[in-house]
Amino acid sequence: MRSKRDNKKIKKKSVSSIIIVALLVVVSVIIILIILNINKNLANEKLSQAVGIVDVTKNISRESHNFVVTNLTGKKVIIKNMSSNYSPTITGYIISSTKDQFPYNCIITLEESLTIPSSSIMPLEIECVPKPEGTRNFKLSLITEESTFINLFVPANPSAENCDE
Numbered sequence: 001m002r003s004k005r006d007n008k009k010i011k012k013k014s015v016s017s018i019i020i021v022a023l024l025v026v027v028s029v030i031i032i033l034i035i036l037n038i039n040k041n042l043a044n045e046k047l048s049q050a051v052g053i054v055d056v057t058k059n060i061s062r063e064s065h066n067f068v069v070t071n072l073t074g075k076k077v078i079i080k081n082m083s084s085n086y087s088p089t090i091t092g093y094i095i096s097s098t099k100d101q102f103p104y105n106c107i108i109t110l111e112e113s114l115t116i117p118s119s120s121i122m123p124l125e126i127e128c129v130p131k132p133e134g135t136r137n138f139k140l141s142l143i144t145e146e147s148t149f150i151n152l153f154v155p156a157n158p159s160a161e162n163c164d165e
Contacts, residue, residue: 040050061148067116069140072157076123077140081116081151088144090114095130095163096139103127103163113145117141128163 066083081087091113097104108127116122130138135155144150 009091034144061144061150063088064150064165065148067152069123069144069152069154072129074131075128076125077152077154078121078123079116079142080121081118083118085118087115087117088146088150089140090116090124090142090150091145092143093124093126094141094143094149095128096128097130104130126145129157131162 017139036072063086066081066086068080068082069077070080071078090110092107092109094107095104114122114124124142126140137155140152140154142150142152
Protein backbone atom coordinates (compact mmCIF):
# COMPACT_ATOMS: atom_id res chain seq x y z
CA MET A 1 0.00 0.00 0.00
CA ARG A 2 0.99 3.53 -0.66
CA SER A 3 1.56 5.95 2.05
CA LYS A 4 0.18 9.48 2.21
CA ARG A 5 3.61 10.73 1.44
CA ASP A 6 3.65 8.92 -1.96
CA ASN A 7 0.24 10.35 -2.86
CA LYS A 8 1.50 13.91 -2.28
CA LYS A 9 4.44 13.30 -4.64
CA ILE A 10 2.11 12.08 -7.39
CA LYS A 11 -0.17 15.12 -6.99
CA LYS A 12 2.76 17.52 -7.02
CA LYS A 13 4.13 15.98 -10.22
CA SER A 14 0.79 16.18 -12.05
CA VAL A 15 0.14 19.76 -10.99
CA SER A 16 3.59 20.92 -12.05
CA SER A 17 3.24 19.39 -15.56
CA ILE A 18 -0.12 21.19 -16.04
CA ILE A 19 1.49 24.48 -15.03
CA ILE A 20 4.37 23.91 -17.48
CA VAL A 21 1.97 23.16 -20.37
CA ALA A 22 -0.10 26.27 -19.55
CA LEU A 23 3.04 28.41 -19.44
CA LEU A 24 4.20 27.02 -22.80
CA VAL A 25 0.82 27.83 -24.37
CA VAL A 26 0.88 31.40 -22.97
CA VAL A 27 4.45 31.99 -24.15
CA SER A 28 3.62 30.60 -27.61
CA VAL A 29 0.59 32.87 -27.95
CA ILE A 30 2.65 35.90 -26.90
CA ILE A 31 5.37 35.09 -29.47
CA ILE A 32 2.76 34.64 -32.23
CA LEU A 33 1.14 37.98 -31.34
CA ILE A 34 4.52 39.74 -31.46
CA ILE A 35 5.33 38.27 -34.89
CA LEU A 36 1.88 39.21 -36.26
CA ASN A 37 2.24 42.75 -34.94
CA ILE A 38 5.67 43.16 -36.57
CA ASN A 39 4.33 41.90 -39.91
CA LYS A 40 1.30 44.19 -39.66
CA ASN A 41 3.53 47.21 -39.04
CA LEU A 42 5.78 46.30 -42.00
CA ALA A 43 2.78 45.87 -44.30
CA ASN A 44 1.31 49.23 -43.22
CA GLU A 45 4.67 50.91 -43.78
CA LYS A 46 5.02 49.48 -47.30
CA LEU A 47 1.43 50.36 -48.21
CA SER A 48 1.92 53.95 -47.07
CA GLN A 49 4.84 54.23 -49.51
CA ALA A 50 2.66 53.03 -52.41
CA VAL A 51 1.08 56.40 -53.16
CA GLY A 52 1.04 56.51 -56.96
CA ILE A 53 -0.31 53.04 -57.68
CA VAL A 54 -3.32 52.98 -60.00
CA ASP A 55 -5.58 49.94 -60.18
CA VAL A 56 -6.14 49.36 -63.90
CA THR A 57 -8.42 46.39 -63.22
CA LYS A 58 -11.20 48.75 -62.14
CA ASN A 59 -13.11 51.23 -64.25
CA ILE A 60 -12.41 49.39 -67.52
CA SER A 61 -14.18 50.74 -70.59
CA ARG A 62 -17.05 48.57 -71.83
CA GLU A 63 -15.53 48.88 -75.30
CA SER A 64 -12.09 47.68 -74.18
CA HIS A 65 -12.48 44.34 -75.97
CA ASN A 66 -12.78 46.19 -79.31
CA PHE A 67 -9.14 47.34 -79.26
CA VAL A 68 -6.09 45.33 -80.30
CA VAL A 69 -2.44 46.04 -80.98
CA THR A 70 -1.54 45.13 -84.54
CA ASN A 71 2.15 46.06 -84.49
CA LEU A 72 5.00 47.51 -82.46
CA THR A 73 7.85 49.36 -84.16
CA GLY A 74 10.40 51.46 -82.30
CA LYS A 75 8.34 53.23 -79.66
CA LYS A 76 5.11 53.24 -81.68
CA VAL A 77 2.25 50.95 -80.76
CA ILE A 78 -0.21 50.52 -83.63
CA ILE A 79 -3.73 50.28 -82.17
CA LYS A 80 -6.77 49.06 -84.08
CA ASN A 81 -10.23 50.25 -82.99
CA MET A 82 -12.70 47.61 -84.18
CA SER A 83 -15.72 49.35 -82.68
CA SER A 84 -18.22 50.76 -85.15
CA ASN A 85 -19.47 53.54 -82.89
CA TYR A 86 -16.88 54.29 -80.16
CA SER A 87 -14.11 56.84 -80.73
CA PRO A 88 -12.28 57.38 -77.43
CA THR A 89 -9.97 60.27 -76.73
CA ILE A 90 -6.79 59.01 -75.06
CA THR A 91 -5.20 61.38 -72.52
CA GLY A 92 -2.48 59.10 -71.16
CA TYR A 93 -1.31 55.55 -70.56
CA ILE A 94 0.30 53.22 -68.03
CA ILE A 95 2.93 50.58 -68.82
CA SER A 96 2.34 47.78 -66.30
CA SER A 97 5.35 45.98 -64.87
CA THR A 98 6.67 44.32 -61.73
CA LYS A 99 9.55 46.82 -61.72
CA ASP A 100 9.45 49.92 -59.51
CA GLN A 101 11.18 52.43 -61.77
CA PHE A 102 10.04 55.08 -64.21
CA PRO A 103 8.20 54.75 -66.63
CA TYR A 104 6.63 51.56 -65.29
CA ASN A 105 3.33 51.74 -63.37
CA CYS A 106 3.21 55.54 -63.70
CA ILE A 107 0.52 57.60 -65.36
CA ILE A 108 2.14 59.16 -68.41
CA THR A 109 0.08 62.03 -69.76
CA LEU A 110 0.13 62.66 -73.49
CA GLU A 111 1.18 66.16 -74.59
CA GLU A 112 -1.78 66.19 -76.96
CA SER A 113 -4.84 64.00 -76.53
CA LEU A 114 -5.27 61.36 -79.21
CA THR A 115 -8.67 60.38 -80.61
CA ILE A 116 -8.90 56.91 -82.10
CA PRO A 117 -11.77 57.01 -84.60
CA SER A 118 -14.09 54.01 -84.83
CA SER A 119 -13.06 51.31 -87.30
CA SER A 120 -9.56 52.75 -87.77
CA ILE A 121 -5.89 52.17 -87.00
CA MET A 122 -3.87 54.76 -85.05
CA PRO A 123 -0.22 54.83 -83.87
CA LEU A 124 0.57 55.80 -80.28
CA GLU A 125 4.13 56.71 -79.37
CA ILE A 126 5.00 55.57 -75.86
CA GLU A 127 7.92 56.50 -73.58
CA CYS A 128 9.69 53.18 -74.19
CA VAL A 129 9.01 49.47 -74.57
CA PRO A 130 9.68 47.02 -71.72
CA LYS A 131 12.47 44.57 -72.42
CA PRO A 132 10.84 41.33 -73.57
CA GLU A 133 11.04 38.35 -71.25
CA GLY A 134 10.85 35.49 -73.69
CA THR A 135 7.65 35.75 -75.71
CA ARG A 136 5.62 37.46 -72.98
CA ASN A 137 3.39 40.40 -73.87
CA PHE A 138 3.36 43.56 -71.77
CA LYS A 139 0.24 45.34 -70.61
CA LEU A 140 -0.49 48.86 -71.81
CA SER A 141 -3.47 50.62 -70.24
CA LEU A 142 -4.82 53.58 -72.18
CA ILE A 143 -6.54 56.28 -70.12
CA THR A 144 -9.55 57.91 -71.77
CA GLU A 145 -10.88 61.40 -71.07
CA GLU A 146 -13.79 59.72 -69.22
CA SER A 147 -11.12 58.28 -66.82
CA THR A 148 -11.75 54.72 -67.97
CA PHE A 149 -9.05 52.24 -68.99
CA ILE A 150 -8.59 50.35 -72.23
CA ASN A 151 -6.24 47.47 -71.44
CA LEU A 152 -4.10 46.19 -74.31
CA PHE A 153 -1.55 43.41 -74.45
CA VAL A 154 1.39 44.37 -76.63
CA PRO A 155 3.44 41.55 -78.17
CA ALA A 156 7.13 41.43 -77.31
CA ASN A 157 9.48 42.91 -79.88
CA PRO A 158 13.22 42.54 -79.24
CA SER A 159 14.06 45.18 -81.88
CA ALA A 160 11.97 47.91 -80.17
CA GLU A 161 13.61 50.64 -78.06
CA ASN A 162 13.71 49.13 -74.58
CA CYS A 163 13.18 51.05 -71.33
CA ASP A 164 16.17 49.27 -69.78
CA GLU A 165 18.74 50.52 -72.31
